[in-house]
Every structure is written in C-alpha cells, then in structure tokens.
Amino acid sequence: SNTNETIENRLYSICKLLESNINYYNWVGFYFKNGDKEELKLGPYVGEPTDHTIIPFGKGICGQVAVSNQNFVVPDVAAQDNYIACSITVKAEIVIPIFVNGENIGQIDIDSNTPDPFTEADERLLEFVCAKVSEIL
Template sequence: MTLTQLKPEVETIISNTNETVDNRLLSICQLLEQHVPYYNWVGFYFKNGDKDELKLGPYVGAPTDHTIIPFGKGICGQVAVSNKNFVVPDVTAQDNYIACSITVKAEIVIPIFVNGENIGQIDIDSNTPDPFTPEDERFLEFVCQKVSEIL
C-alpha cells in the first residue's frame, strides 16, 4: 500500500467515534507499521500537562524506556522546542540522540498542532538507513493534521 493509499485508511480510523482517541491513535500506529516496510517503531508523544516534557502515548514496536522525554532532549525533545519537522537520515550522526534500540538507523518526527500550539508529535524509527523522503514528510503532516482534529 502506498502512502497515498493509506490516507483514506487514516481518515476512516480518525472518523470512528465509537473508539476512544487512544484506540484510534493506536490503530494509526498499527496501520503505518504494518503497511510501510521501513516504519519499524511508530508512536505518539504528547506534552505532559504544564511540564516541559513529553509523555509517551500509544505506540507499536519494541518497548521503550523513554516514556518521558524532557523538552530539548533527543529528536522528539528538540521538535517540542523547534515546532519543526525533524528528519534524521543517520541517528549516529546526531549528538543529541536518545537511542531506543541499537537496530534504529533513522528517525522522523513531525509535530502535531492544535490551535497553533505544538501539543505532541508522531515519532517513527526505521531500521533502514536514510529511508525517509519528502513524500513521508507530507504524508505524516497529513496524519498529524487529521490527529489534531480529535485532540
């Protein structure tokens, strides 16, 4: 399934009001991890109340110890501060990287905005070196925009 073909699937999940928000987010994680071969860990992080930190939300992939990430730390923490997409083709080239698994080679993080405020992000790890294209970025921006509608 191409990224374009996944868009209506994402919209169907988002519009299913019979499911909780967390269940819909988990379903999106599962959809992406199952249908994009180089998406090996897919999860959401959200601002943790009034604290300058992110808290792990629904995800699929290997368990992680990184359930809380301070703003500015790692790729996710940097996106929480910069409010910008962050594509990392090679995680070993990043000084401020939090390793979740030795198998991870690349990462992409896209912020989620609600009323202009960065309230969270989608985080994707890949075991493939440099797999993410501008098409991935646009697709994940679409996913985040759809997710923002239910938050």
C-alpha cells in the first residue's frame, strides 16, 4: 500500500496525522541532516511556515538534538537560552531523533501552544513514529 507515494508525501501525511489528532501538537515537522554539512534542513511539516529552514548543529533545540542524539523535551521555551523562536505563540517543544543504522540522521520536531503539555507517552509515541520513519528512508 502507498508504494506510489513519495517519501516526502508519506512524511507529510505523518505530520498531518499527528497535528490533526493531538490537540496540543500545533506545528509538526521533520528536519534532516543536510548532506555532509553540519546542519539540519527542513523537510515536510504542517503548521505555520518557518524562516528556519536551515539550522546549524548545536543551535536551538533542534541543533542540540543533532549533537546529543537524545530526546529533548522543553516544557517552557522561555526558560531556554539556546532556543530558536519560530512563532510567538509557541510555549513548549519536543524533539525526537531519528536513527538509521545507529546514526542520527534527523528528527521530528513538535511545537505546542500549550504550556508543559508533553509526557513520557508523547516520547514513546514519537520514538515509535521515528522508528517507523527510519524504515522508509
């Protein structure tokens, strides 16, 4: 099924599914390592367009996850000093890395307009999504 769908369309569908079913997921997108460069490039997303289509490794929540290889749950973005604001409505963020053959090749990034909404259930759900995504890349 869906074998005619491009990877980009399938990733967009995942974003849409998450954004439309979980009320505190307000921006859902993928970032991927940009070739051999030490930077992330924006992939498919749902939500307001962002100026941050390229993020250097180490910068912002996303760039930190590119380096740490760990989930990053931010209950209050205003309390983060290394944070890239995409929208003033965003209160919280979660970023989960995607591994292919043990290598961190990208991530799913979710912004919430609700303060402190993310639990371990979100981490487990998004880890599952990322594991499935790694199988189609």
